[in-house]
Amino acid sequence: MEAAASSPSPEQPLLAPPQSAAGAGAGPGSQPSTPPPPAAARPSRLAALIGRAAGRRGPSMLVRETAALQLDRRRADWAHSRPVVALDVAWNVAFAAAAAAVLAASTAESPAKPLRLWLVGYALQCVVHVSLVCSGTRRRPAAPARGPDIESGAANSSESDEGDDEEAMEERASSTDRCESVNTMVSFLWWIIGFYWVITGGDLLEQGAPRLYWLTVVFLAFDVFFAVFCVVVACFIGVALCCCLPCVVAILYALVGQEGASDADIGVLPRYKYSDPSENGEKGTDEGVMIPILNNSGTATSERILLREDAECCICLSSYEDGVELSALPCNHHFHSTCITKWLRMHANCPLCKYNILKGSEN
Incomplete structure (x- = not known):
């Protein structure tokens, strides 16, 4: 089951062009995806085993492999x-x-x-x-401790x-x-x-x-x-x-502290309330609706149509229930608000496509 965001309606502007092919929610006119940069570190054995053992759930396993890689890095730092x-x-x-x-x-x-x-x-x-x-x-x-760069030439040479x-x-x-x-x-x-x-x-x-x-x-x-x-x-x-990935995310956040996005950065993300037509007595529909609600900055985006097969949070592996609150990232991937908030506090990248909500680019 794919958990990537479905294509938004034509009247809905994209929040930002997706940076990876994993961002399946790109609408018409989005820029062609570019190959991702080489990884800074090889995937851990645990992440590779998890990916091979349960490769049938692509998006959800991407999230778990990312969490496994984070655990491996924390283990290496601790060791x-x-x-x-x-x-x-x-x-x-x-x-x-x-x-x-x-x-x-x-x-x-x-x-x-x-x-x-x-x-x-x-x-x-x-x-x-x-x-x-x-x-x-x-x-x-x-x-390395990176300070503000004054001259671009010197900065590039130093980097x-x-x-x-x-x-x-x-x-x-x-x-x-x-x-x-x-x-x-x-x-x-x-x-x-x-x-x-x-x-x-x-x-x-x-x-x-x-x-x-x-x-x-x-x-x-x-x-x-x-x-x-x-x-x-x-x-x-x-x-x-x-x-139980949410528990792992919570433990990681408790161990590493606030190294990801701040509450202010998370608060400006678009928020939605999921509406399942089948729960309201409408039969024969395979689509749900993401109804926009005001975020902390007092703004809201357009309504989004979501296929039932995409109505699942890749972090907790739970299907969206009627009335649940969702959050969408600039790459158009969506998750439960509680799940993605815990994740972003630990790591400011999208769990699926690695889009960094602070830098506005793929990490």
């Missing part, structure tokens, strides 16, 4: 924050130190399996992880230099991420080897090398707990994005 980096470094350094201490104190033990080799490899992986985390934190590109620097930093950060992925895969294989040795060693390991045995068991158990925790969190986020 590279100083408290989290400090905790991660301290955690791995403690594991490496514990392995070194036990190895030094258990020289007299004779394990039936090469647990010393496994602990040395585990400690080396911790050290490599710490070095990659510190390197990735230093190389992570920071959002070009900043873009080159950001691309170089992103390339270095990408190489660090690839190294971290390789280290994670090696850690997984090393965990399987350690688990096999502990299981096959059994009581002989516990009796012949109790310190090495129990430290290995503790490391294996911590890894299992951390992996299960990450899987549960990923599943919870995926289910929330598919089934």
Whole structure:
């Protein structure tokens, strides 16, 4: 079911020419769509999985992929924050130190399996992880602070230099991420080897090398707990994005604060009250009516006809009911007023076509 806005009536002026092919509500005379600029960041794995798993609902899945990308960016920002980096470094350094201490104190033990080799490899992986985390934190590109530009030539040159620097930093950060992925895969294989040795060693390991045995068991158990925790969190986020996006939007807004549009910017958007003729006793019609109402600036637009198949909010996946209040963006996409208000407070772009209501262009 498509949730993009239907074509407005001929007497209704367009609020602004749509900037993307996603804006299906463009009327006659609108400018031809241009290909979107390259994305600043690759879509997250979660966003890609959501798009492939439920691609049959194109517009609604665009909204969910956008929310997943926002969550991935917030996760990356949180993962590279100083408290989290400090905790991660301290955690791995403690594991490496514990392995070194036990190895030094258990020289007299004779394990039936090469647990010393496994602990040395585990400690080396911790050290490599710490070095990659510190390197990735230093190389992570920071959002540049942009002030008002006085001379256009200098501004363009500065933006070009900043873009080159950001691309170089992103390339270095990408190489660090690839190294971290390789280290994670090696850690997984090393965990399987350690688990096999502990299981096959059994009581002989516990009796012949109790310190090495129990430290290995503790490391294996911590890894299992951390992996299960990450899987549960990923599943919870995926289910929330598919089934309860408004809650995710509300949580994101509570976490990031007001980084999108202000209430004054949102208040000037055209507002409508949806009228369903079938609810008023009119049979055999497949069209609803968006009746304009006054917005905060005291203005209203023309009445709009909306096909029943388009009468759905892509954010909450609920069909428009008779009398519900709607808001339309300059790109002519429409949503429940409550849903789009929460979204715009967090992100000033249209959930479908990325039209920025503050800059008046596609982001």
